[in-house]
Amino acid sequence: MAPAIVTSGGDMPEFEGRITFTVIICVVIAAFGGLMFGYDIGISGGVSAMDDFLKEFFPAVYEKKSHALENNYCKYDNQFLQLFTSCLYIAALVASFIASKCCTKLGRKPTMQIASLFFLLGVVLTASAVNMEMLIFGRISLGFGVGFGNQAVPLFLSELAPAKIRGALNISFQLFITIGIFIANMVNYVTSKIHPYGWRISLAIAGIPALMLCIGSLAICETPTSLIERNKLEEGKAVLKKIRGVDHVDLEFDSIVVACDQAKQITNPYRKLMKRESRPPLVIAIILQVFQQFSGINAIMFYAPVLFQTVGFGNDASLLSSVITGIVNVASTLVSIYAVDRIGRKLLLIEASVQMFVTQTIIGIILVIGLKPTGNLEPKQAMAVVFLVCIYVAGFAWSWGPLGWLIPSETFPVETRTSGFAFAVSTNMLCTFIIAQAFLSMLCSMQAGIFFFFAAWILVMGMFSIFFLPETKGVPVDAMVERVWKQHWFWKRYMTHLDGTELKPRKSDLAHQTMT
């Protein structure tokens, strides 16, 4: 059975309800899921650059790093060090499929509770690690937490939110991720001065959001959709009244029942997802995740301190620079919340692609000119690199970051929405794993060329947005097939008329290809 996500849009009646205290509490608690994920993204790079941590677990890297004549670009190239960061994402990939089943069978609330337990176990193992096994198993447990959390929290938020603030709430999850990354950067900055256990404190602090989620999730309510989907109709209606703060919820209740019934007709949503007409949203969801990761963002998010050391900053200045990029990331995500429904998804993505392409290319040029395998960049050049990284992060944070998650959550029809989204989550985790595992080795072998590599991807991303990405701003989620896919010059060929016959693209469509 496919789980249902109920959404309403302009063609549908406005449901009654206000933003109640219950909704606010639930959102705050679920936000800890985003914080946990963000904290884990941000913490590992700083920890991998701490000498005390390296001495204990990666003495070879520590030796290499301390070696005066060692090649700048290769100081941190070590498969195990990369595995410390990356194994979390491979575990999250596996977990997201299990979590999607869990969400349907047990509900969103227990899935979030399971996420917090995995997180707590992971925090205990990593913060108290005395050997590599504890460290890696701890990261894998954290990865299960991320997989369960990332599947359940966005779903929980979108099902709980009143329709009119659903988009903003969706991006709020990304906002909490960026806040988590920022907090992690600041924590690393402080703990790097605490010897020899600073890194343990960095890893242990992840326990705070996990504990909050664990305790808080005992108090929150299950979503009405999840209850109705599991045939608890009366309970579902009671919860709906409570979260909307009104007694007249029949319209919304009926629409959830209809969506759940519709979803129940599909016994195998994954088979439906493989059908020709599911291809447009599926291809877009997968490609956006690949692009989001191959833009090179996590090379910065995970390894900013390492990267800044590579260009010649000391320990302190590197961690401080990561704090600065963290602030830019949070602030620019706020811009996205404001702009996404005003100027639209497509324009944001195209503008940001130009901005990110230019900055990556200039960073590459500065490094080619200024950074020799040994020796440092001139201070002015190093400052320019930090500045350019900030502009690059800003572009990502108001476009590919949040929209990479928003677009796949709004373009699938109801019967394939959660299974399609599970594909998006797992593709994202796979690509994140690849970048986390390969970046330091690529930096060593490609040197400054790595920035041109990312710039080339960004060029393709921009082209793709211009020609193949439809604008979904203001389109009701349940009208995507008619108003977006069937109208698009390229994707309409995968659509069928109601009687099942194919829609043939007309020659004149080619002339309008960039308009949709």
Ligand code: BGC
């Ligand atoms: C991405 C993460 C990334 C973060 C940066 C998210 O949208 O999925 O991989 O680290 O943005 O803010």
